[in-house]
Amino acid sequence: MLARISKAMANWPMIAVTAIFAFAVNSGDVTAREQACELQNLADYPDVAFVSATFLTKPVGHCRVEGIIRTETGFVLLLPDDWNGKFVMGGSGGFAGNYANAAQDLWNVVGSGWATVATDTGHKGNALSASWALNNLERQVNFGHMAVHRTAMHAKAIIKDYYGTPSRRDIFFGCSRGGGQGLMLAQRSPDLFDGIYAGAPAYSWTDEIAGRWTREAQLMYPNPDQITTPVIDARALQVLGNAVMARCDALDGLADGILNDPRQCDIDVSALECGTEGTNQCLTKEQVAVAEAVYGSLSYGNSEWPGVPYGAELPGNPLGWERWITGGFIPKEQVDFHPGLEDEVFEAPPVPNARWGFATGLMKYFFYSDPDWTYKDYDFSDYAHNAARLSPTLDATDPNLSEFRANGGKLIIDNGWMDGSLSAYGTIDYYENVLAFDKTARDDVRLFIRPGVAHCQGGPGPDGTNYIAALEIWLNTGVAPEKLDAPFVNPMTREPTGNGRIICAHPGTVTYDGSGDPNDPASFSCENFDLTRR
Structure with missing residues (x-):
């Protein structure tokens, strides 16, 4: 049975349980939805110990599930009542150690109906501290790649059991450490996600x-x-x-x-x-x-x-x-x-x-x-x-993305030109290594370098590009983006201000027409120049 509503219902026919579950999730009755979001109503998984299941009403009605995979890989999964049938995993930052979720923090995806998950990557601590890794190989491997892989797999299983149907679209969205996690997924777990956004990727830790x-x-x-x-x-x-x-x-x-x-x-x-x-x-x-x-x-x-x-x-x-x-x-x-x-x-x-x-x-x-x-x-x-x-x-340095691409995967890599952290030149190097390995990879992989944008966001440049929407359009149409809208946004609310420019797929450079409104995307085009770094 997909979702165990209660022990007393364990032997009920599948159709009856599914009908009750659908009523609980979709009903306007808050009490019914709260009952669906109770620990005893979650399915059992051999490697997962659930810590809590809490029904919350903001930003929309959703079930917040916290759990631990194996010894200490923590995760938080948000399951909206009005589910759009899709799943997005949010990446973390720095040395992780918390439940930062780039997709939720930047785009409030649960408010748009996405189920979303984040992981602490197997430890707790300040994101600038690595003391948790001392003489602990399991934590180092979890941080490197295993925790994200396991969290994604278990989140998809829980989603399927909770809603009674699997997600029909799976996207990963991460920047900085999360960007490195995205590249690691494309290389090591090529069948987990349809689309991946890897922003300012911390991909070469050594x-x-x-x-x-x-x-x-x-x-x-x-x-x-x-x-x-x-x-x-x-x-x-x-x-x-x-x-x-x-x-x-x-x-x-x-x-x-x-x-x-x-x-x-x-x-x-x-x-x-x-x-x-x-x-x-x-x-x-x-x-x-x-x-x-x-x-x-x-x-x-x-x-x-x-x-x-x-x-x-x-x-x-x-x-x-x-x-x-x-x-x-x-x-x-x-x-x-x-x-x-x-x-x-x-x-x-x-x-x-x-x-x-x-x-x-x-x-x-x-x-x-x-x-x-x-x-x-x-x-x-x-x-x-x-x-x-x-x-x-x-390190997520392998340029061979053939298996991810064979599964229909699409990857957008990004960096800000004004990023004082992870050098845009290093990100360009990885992308060009991917194309050197297989020049046809550009059919499924795109790199955007954003003028005036700092680390992940911020800076004087327009940093409001919605990469989740861009991945969805690419996956739906099969048309790879050569340029994308880049709105200026309020730095606090992330809401567009009404002005904007464009960003260009590498090797294109954002080029001003010389006379148009500098806050109008129509005043810019993408041009290829013979430019090399110093």
Whole structure:
């Protein structure tokens, strides 16, 4: 039987149980719907222990089910009364440890009738803390890929039993860590989802986050015991950001604080170096060297990873350099690095910026299993060995998406050009590796780089593109998107303001017509230019 309404009904004919269940879910009688959302009325699953089932009326009537898979993989599943027959899983952020759900947090999907689930990936804690991984292989594997896979499988089974029919459309929506989870699903679990959105994907935990970011930490904070003032301090960051905008902002035809494609920017950072007299409008030799390292491909041991695009320097960008790259430790202040995370229950580790926190967390608790590890005098001589050991668990770098595509899957990858976190250049590299493996992959995989958009959302650019709707249209019509609407939205409510532009499928660049209304999508087109990074 699909849903056990009560023990007393265990032997009733299937048709009777289904009729009672349908009445309970679809009836306007709140009491009947509350009864359907009770622990004893949920089906049994060998690997799941349900913690609670609560009927809630906001944002719409729905059943909130919390449970644990196996030893400690927690999940929260929302089951709306007025179900649209579809399921979307929301990805998490950072080191997870909570029930952040990108789909629900950004788009209120349950309010539109979607069933949706989120997982803590097998541990509880602040999303900037990796201490939970110390000498715990099960937690590391759960975080790497297993928890999302198991949660998706069990959520789909619960949905089928709860409603009496399986979901007819399954989508994954995640950004940052969630974007990496999306790529991992396309590679490891190719039959679980019809469509996947992988925004600003944290897909290379060993090379980008552990390797490059640790080397960057050594440059920005040479003394790991002094994390209050970075080499590029607030004054220097303002100088750098002003210089980039003065040189490059208007190259795309609009002086609006947005670089439509930072690869057009040809600023010479070394020209900002102070002369013998020096002023407060220049950079020291050390600051120039560190800035050039952040912008350029940075080597660590025998590996390297590309730098960050120009444009995210100014402190006004809430998820730019100040939050992710420079910063400075302030006692009792937590680094708010990802939209939608609510970690106030858990204390954050003392970090000067988010990159520093993630890099040192990985090194301490994944690479070396030593809470006292420090990057002081670290020379990366054994980095490659540890990276090779961890990469199969953590990294979603496989360009072979053939099985996902053979199942009819569609994948949208995205990054903001003003993202101070996960470099758009690294995201472009993964996409181009996919096409190098199989050039026909572009039939089923698209990459969008959003001008003026920070990490997942925010920044001066239009960040209101509805990727869930875009995936649905693609799946329904079979027509891959070459461009998408990009509305400007209220940063608090996420409601469109009535203005907007477009975003272009890579390698297209958003191009202004030179005279139209800069807040009208009709004033922009997608053009291909021969642009390469520095």
